[in-house]
Amino acid sequence: MLFDATPLPVTQSAMPQGSVADPAVYLKRYYGYDRxxxxxxxxxxxxxxxxxxxxxxxxxxxxxxxxxxxxxxxxxxxxxxxxxxxxxxxxxxxxxxxxxxxxxxxxxxxxxxxxxxxxxxxxxxxxxxxxxxxxxxxxxxxxxxxxxxxxxxxxxxxxxxxxxxxxxxxxxxxxxxxxxxxxxxxxxxxxxxxxxxxxxxxxxxxxxxxxxxxxDSFNRTNLSLQVLPGTNRIGQIAKLLSLKPDTSGIIYCLSRKSCESVAAKLIEKGYSAAYYHAGMDPNERARVQEAFLRDDVRIMCATIAFGMGIDKSNVRWVMHYNMPKNIEGYYQEIGRAGRDGLPSQTVLFYSFADVATYKDMLTENNPANLQVQLAKLERMQQYAEANTCRRQILLSYFSEQLAEPCGNCDVCRNPRVTFDATVLAQKALSAIIRLGERVPMNTLIDVLRGSRNYAIVSQGYDKIKTYGAGADLKFEEWRNYLHQLINIGVIEIAYENHYALRKGLLADDVLFKGKTISLVRPDDVPKPVVEKATRTRTEGTRDDLFERLRALRKRIADAQNVPPYVVFTDSTLEDMARQRPTTPDAFRNVSGVGERKLEMFGEAFLDEITAYVGVSRGTSQVRSEVPSRSREVAKPKGTTQQMTFELYQQGLTIDQIAKARELGPSSIANHLIQLNRGGYDVDLERLITPAERRAIEAAIATVGIEDNRTKPVFDHLEGKYDYGKINLTIALMER
Structure with missing residues (x-):
């Protein structure tokens, strides 16, 4: 089926009716959102x-x-x-x-x-x-x-x-x-x-x-954050992808060669993958990007040249095969996931070798702002090595504070085993102070470990009181602990003073006020994979309908020659699968369905949902008509409407059905309205008292209904009657 996608002409009839000073009217009409x-x-x-x-x-x-x-x-x-x-x-x-x-x-x-x-x-x-x-x-x-x-x-x-x-x-x-x-x-x-x-x-x-x-806040709460060791990356990627079959995602790589290599390895494993980088023929690069946008290719292995030019809303995950060189770039790239607001995953594979590669590249090119770029690289490294809430670190970089740990990063979900490191922190701070807050990390570690190298002895650093106070720890252990102390604010890096370490905001509390410090041992390796959650029967049924709707969306998008997410986003399909509308009026209540898309796609999606739930709409036209009750009615087997109908047949009220089903009364009222329109023996007049109906009808006569929006009626009645009662009254008025 081919749909006409010509934009509405700019005439007065194409503009929303009602107050043109209300942006919400335009939001609903053109974008299908209520708020x-x-x-x-x-x-x-x-x-x-x-x-x-x-x-x-x-x-x-x-x-x-x-x-x-x-x-x-x-x-x-x-x-x-x-x-x-x-x-x-x-x-x-x-x-x-x-x-x-x-x-x-x-x-x-x-x-x-x-x-x-x-x-x-x-x-x-x-x-x-x-x-x-x-x-x-x-x-x-x-x-x-x-x-x-x-x-x-x-x-x-x-x-x-x-x-x-x-x-x-x-x-x-x-x-x-x-x-x-x-x-x-x-x-x-x-x-x-x-x-x-x-x-x-x-x-x-x-x-x-x-x-x-x-x-606006930088906090994208729908994105999970995870950092994994940069070992056996392909194996780890395959394991993660097994939990997210048939989803779209991007794998960012450091070099063109690694893009091609990763894509080839994933293709060998049976995945739908392609690569994208600036060295490709422009026509081939455009073809690959278009295939990804249209869901013909599921996985894109790309350099940072890919991403800013796409508006794809259904990217469910972003992985970084290599660590990015700064947090700004990292934030932009993970932002390609979950643009529709649905839960999405981000994974960063970290290896110190990536840090070394970037340092070599920067030093070799020697840009004018070399020190700034090295400082940003170090902040990115600290994020990757952190053992505290990653979102707090990410947001603090953009001068935004998150009061509590986020609960949606790997550190929050799998807290590391900690130990009391107060004495260790005091040793480090004491050495920093005695060294005049003017030495970088490697020099501090050499002092703490009692190194006899020339740089230490020639400067007289072997004479300070804390020289050798940390000789029991290896160099890498000290480096790990110092990074943790930096991330929690005990120590700071003076970037403007050759990366010297100095006291942080919490330093005096640790030294003089009895504040205790907990750190994580370096060998507490993060867990590579989060177990897949078990789906409830309701979720499983919803997901089955979602897949059918997604397949329909792909067919329509191909006919329209547009990417699927342009027809409807995943979040809109999720809402369809959850609400299961079987009438045009109910379809309007789906988040993301505006008037133009109702006109173009409503019939196809309503037919698909009707076929799934087994409720006949009784009309092939996208208009608010009440079908004849004399026709044969199909039983809605295994549907949420069926469960509501069975309780209704037992004589229960809307409130009693809502309590039994753990749903809102408005949802139950809408189920019964849909069943009535589908030809079921549902007496709508029994569900609302004459007094309620008169009050709501009077409100409708006063404020009217614009573009099927019932909120003005609800507001006029000051919330005395819920949306279910209002919709019942409208359904009775239609009859």
Whole structure:
């Protein structure tokens, strides 16, 4: 079946009805969500006020919605600056399926196609236009833009603007031209990774006027964090993949050669894998990326050249075959997992050999900021070697504090066996102080172990009181313990003073106030694999339906020539499998189903769900009709509706059924409404009192129902009646 993905024309009839000042109306109609994610609505209202805005949100946090909704709500064209052609293509395809009029102009198009897009912009038929920075800054494009009414400029991946950014791109530095060309058009800068200096640099380089700055949490709670020893990596990967069959994931590798080698080994083991790196033929690289986006290839072995240009929401895991060279890059790369908010896994294989390789590369190339890059490498190494909550360490790097251990990293799930290391910490601190807080780690260890090498003796370090106080420990043991003391704040590294060790925030408490310190022995090796949790019968049934829906999604996506996640995300399929809607109205309640997707895909997915649950919808059209009761009714064997129906037949009330099934009353009411529409002998009038019905009908008459949203009715009634009662009343009114 081929579906029409042409975006809705920009006419008044295509706009949401009701108050056009309410961004939530647009969120539901075009994206199918009932509520905004944290901070999104505040950003939208800032943009609508005409203010320059800087937005820092983690990957998968919903940055695009922040400028797409204001673009829909305001007259004129929103110009989106995006660095990669593939990213533009994905985002525009997704917007088309949501019914949003969007287009892109880039080097992949011919002159005729570009002229057609420009003409549609002049006619006001496009709301968002994606362009590269190179195209945007050309003289001919300026002339074109100057002929249009512009609502805003949205700069995606804005960290590329900053000289402090970790992914510097020269063309982005010229975007301050926009302020000179269009002084009254608001500028919105969006990025997933930017420290304080980078944020300020972005605002300065874009010549922003008193920008509003929004900083979301870096804490991606749906991502599990795990570090494993860098031994037998292929064997460990295969074991991890056996717990995640038929899921999409990325394995980041240090070199092109290792990408190809890892992919070949996984293919030999029967996995659907491919590799991606900058040394490949561009056409082959594009083909491989497209195959991954469309789920034709499940595993991508790639260098860091891969990732920023994809918007794939159903990546369930990311592994690092080698340790990244800094935490910024690591955070960006693990952010490719779980963009849809579902639980996803990240695994880092750590070996000190990777550290040595990076140090050699940096020293050989001798960049201008060599010391800064070495310091960042050391922080990444400390994260990999940590024996305290990894998320706390990761967030602290971005100046965000997590009060309690996260419970979703390997250290939290499998706490290491600790010992009282207070005396050990006091020895290290005493030596640091006596050495004037001016020696690096290796020198400190030599002093503690009583080394007689020339550097120690010539400096007179063998004369201090704590010389040889730690001779009972090996060099690597001391190194491990010192890293742990750094991670918990007992010791600090003075990067600006040749990496000298100095007292940390907790040092005086340990030395003078009786604070005890617990450390982990180096031989307490982390567990390589977490056992797979046993599924309940309900979860197993839901997962079976999810797989059927996923297969349908793939067929539709192939027919549409788009990636599957553009049709519906995994989280939307999960919600479908959980709710099992069998009517268009119920389908609207699935998170992520907007009006355009209901129109295009509703019938196919409702038929699939109906076939699974055994409840006939009684209509092949996607409209809210009540089917005839005279037709033959199929029994919903093994379904949640069947269990509800059997209890209803016993004479139980909605509340009694809800208590027996451990579900909410609204869920039970919706089951009974669906059964009634499917032809079952369910007396809806018995489920609601006349007084309740009159009150709800009066509220509906007062506030109305826009786009099938019942929340205004619920709010008007001040929560006196739950959504189940409201839906029952609506169902009775339809009759």
């Amino acid at each position: 905004f994610r944290p901070m999104q609505e505040a950003v939208i209202r800032s943009i609508l006020s005409g203010r320059d805005t800087v937005v820092l949100m983690p990957t998968g946090g919903g940055k695009s919605v922040c400028f797409q909704i204001p673009a829909l709500m305001q007259p004129g064209l929103c110009v989106v600056v995006s660095p990669l052609i593939a990213l533009m293509k994905d985002q525009v395809e997704a917007m088309h399926l949501n019914g949003i009029a969007a287009a892109y102009i880039n080097s992949s198009q011919g002159a005729k196609e570009i002229r057609a897009v420009e003409e549609n912009c002049r006619k006001g038929q496009i709301k968002l236009l994606y362009v590269s920075p190179e195209k945007l800054l050309s003289e001919s494009f300026y002339t074109f833009l100057n002929s249009l009414k512009l609502s805003m400029f949205a700069i995606d991946e804005a960290h590329c603007i900053s000289s402090w950014g970790h992914d510097f791109r020269p063309e982005y530095t010229q975007l301050n031209t926009l302020r000179r060309w269009f002084p009254n058009v608001p500028i919105i800068a969006l990025t997933a990774t930017a420290d304080r200096l980078t944020r300020q640099d972005i605002a300065d380089r874009l010549a922003m006027h008193d920008p509003a700055v929004f900083i």
